[in-house]
Amino acid sequence: MYSKNWDLTPLYSGIDDPLVELDLKKALKLAEEFEKKYRKNLETAKMVKDGLKDLEKILTMISKVRGYAYLLFSTDTQNGNYKQLLIKSEEFSTKIYEKTAFFELKLLKMEDDKFLEFLNSEELLEYKNYLKNLWREKSHKLSEREEILIEKKDLTGVDAFERLYSEITSDFTYTFEMDGEIKKLTGSEIRGLFYHPDEKVRERATITYYKKYEEFGKILNSIYNNIIKDHAMECEIRKYSDPMEPTHIANHIEKDTIDLMVDVITNSYSLVERYYRKKAELLGKKKLKGSDLYAPMGKELENIPYEEAAKMVIDAYGIFDEEFGNLAKNFFEKKWIDAEIKKGKMGGAYCYGISPEVNPFIMTNYNSKLRDVYTLAHEIGHGIHDIMASKNSYLNFHPPLVVAETASVFGEMLLTEKLKNETKMKDVLLNILSSKIEDIIATVYRQIMYILFEYRAHKRCQEGFLSEEDMCNIWWEEMERMYGDSIEFFEVQKWNWSSIPHFFHYRFYCYAYSFGELFVISLFKKYKEEERENFIKNYKEILSSGGSKNPYQLAEIVGENLNERSFWEKGIKFIEEMIEEFERFN
Ligand SMILES: [Zn+2]
Known part of the structure; x- marks a missing residue:
């Protein structure tokens, strides 16, 4: 029997250790x-390398305590000792950041020639x-003084508007x-409906939900205008040519790549329409309403004992590759998962990859349904990615954001594959397939919209x-462009934009979801069609690269170019095949 509680003793023997x-x-x-040693002395490539190595040592150490505190806290948020340790470790992190932040700033302020010399030096190859x-x-x-000024003024400026948005919307209750x-x-709770x-019930819930946003529309719109204006000013001061440029830089991606991906996705919008038309037919309707988007289909598997869930997951990975299967098994056998539903435990799930020196831990709330x-x-999948990437040093450990979901989504595809091959019941199959397609539409298509x-x-x-x-009209037009006339939306759904926190908190973040998902689907299609052994070898190399390579270099490992239309179209083709399979149901 696998334990549903994790064992954290490999980290520390207990909270009072x-x-x-x-x-x-x-x-x-x-x-x-570190500060004493490098604040004045950062002249040679060797010094930069020594500095980065020392920095990694510090980060590895503090992240172990922080990770430990967070893991404890998330399984019992009411425990005062856990909360205390978490706060304490965060305070130490801040102090450490204050002492070490000069290092990057110093590098950034260096003469261009000098910086380029470091960038191309043999010594710093690992950190290229x-x-x-x-x-x-x-x-x-900008200059240090200007950076500080902006940061200070942001507290009562754009940050305050973001907070205000959260304060207003998180207070919403629905009668x-x-x-x-x-x-x-x-x-x-109401979104659950x-x-x-x-x-x-769906229809009433949908209308009630968006009516609330309409009611507060004037304020939310004003907040959004301010956030956008602030972004425009900052882009001007910092000399960004386009509002999306800061996001591309943070994602280690070029504009052309994203433009190409968006073009491929919008060119296949008709697949979304096709899916919802068929869904309407299967639900016995002429046309779906705006509240039918998430209407459940078929029969979801329930009452799956944890033991069986473990076996399903281990098998799904094991059928793909023996090493993956064994790594998946480790998580259960070595008690790296906390799955039990407990009072005071956080909702949702996460995988915490602390550092390359210790294994990752998984928190989840296992409720015996297929979605669990x-x-x-x-x-x-995240956990396997972390383990494979642990040959890299701390700064090269975490994968770039846009490909961070590679192994996790790939793992879900493997599970779908296994279930589809083994399930005999038609309504269960319909549920598995439609859930997966709707998941893909929400990630690949909706995020681009x-x-x-x-x-x-x-x-x-x-x-x-x-x-x-104006704002509602833009939303409505983009929505119509994607869904065509496959869905009859309610007028009030034009307020949908004001309910999406990403617009208020992170500029242009959402394409990272589409990128990650389509990247994986394209890889999966390659796996299905190409020589298996070779693909698996390359795939392992992608995962074990962690953050040492950028997304372009990772794609090159499997012989693909992110700037080629055909790579992205491979993913779209796979989605089309899934929809064709769905269309064969009656
Ligand atoms: Zn994930």
Whole structure:
């Protein structure tokens, strides 16, 4: 029997283990020494390398305590001792950051010639990607004084607007009648009803939800205008040519690549329409309403014992490759997963890759449904990625953001593959297939629709204030462009844009989701069609590269070029094949 509780003793023997305190103090002491050693002395490539190595040592040490505190806290958020340790470790992290932050700034302020010499030196080969990314940021950095000024003014400026948005929207409650009882629902509770089997409930929930945003439309629109304006000003000061440029730089991606990917995706918008038309037919409707988007289909598998879930996941990975299967098994056997639902435990799931020196841990709330098995497969994918990447040093350990979901989504595909091959029941199959397609539509297509809305809003705002009506119209047009006339939306759904926190908190973040998903689907299609052994060997190389290579270099390992249309079209083709399979249901 696999335990549903993790064993954290490989990290520390317990919360009162004296080593916890010792590591915190040691890390801070090392940071102080680091500052003394390098603040004045950073002249040669050798010194930069020594500095980066020392920095990694400090980060590895502090992240172990932080990781430990976070793991404990997330399984029991009410425990005062855990919370205390978490706060303490965060305070130490901040102190360490204050002592070490000068290092990057010093590199950024270096003469261009000198920086390029480091970038191309043999000595710093291991950190080439790290330095390259720093170089891209370099030309947009301001003087230290200006940077500090902006940061300070942001606190009461753009940061305050972002906070205000969260404060207003997280306070929303929804009055809703269920089974003859009037209830007050939270945002996540009412969104849960979008998936309700009864269409009347779905419809009422959808309308109630967006009405709230309409009610606050004037304020939310004003907040959004300010956030966009702030971004435009900052782009001007920092000499970015396009509102999306800072995001591309942060993602280690070139504009042309994203433009190409967006073009391939929007060119296949008709697949979305095709899917929803067929869904309407299977639900016995002429046309779907805006509240039918998430209507459940077929029959979801339930009451799956944890033991069986573990076996399904281990098998899914094992069928793909023996090493993957064994790595997946380790997570259960070595007690690296906390799956039990407990009072005070955080919701959701995560995989925490602490550092290359210790194994990752997974937290999840296993509730015996098929989607919980998927969550396990997803998080174990992250875990396998971390283990394979642990041959890299700390700064080269975490994969670049846009490919961070590679192993996790690939793992989900493997599980779908296994279930599709083994399931005999038609309604269960329909559920598996439609859930996967809807997942893909939400990630690949909808996120691009978000970006197109966001980009237009940013561009239009440069000409002046955008009214609520303007904003809603842009949203409506982009929505119609994607869904065609496959869905009859409710008028109030034009307020949907104001309910998406990403627009308010991170500029243009959403394309990273599409990128990651389509990247994996394209890889998966390669796996299905090409010589198996060779693919698996290359795939392992991708994962074990961690963050030492950029997304272009990772694609090259499997002989692909991210700037070739055919790579992205491979993914779209695979989605089309899934939809064709779905269309054969009756
Ligand atoms: Zn993930």
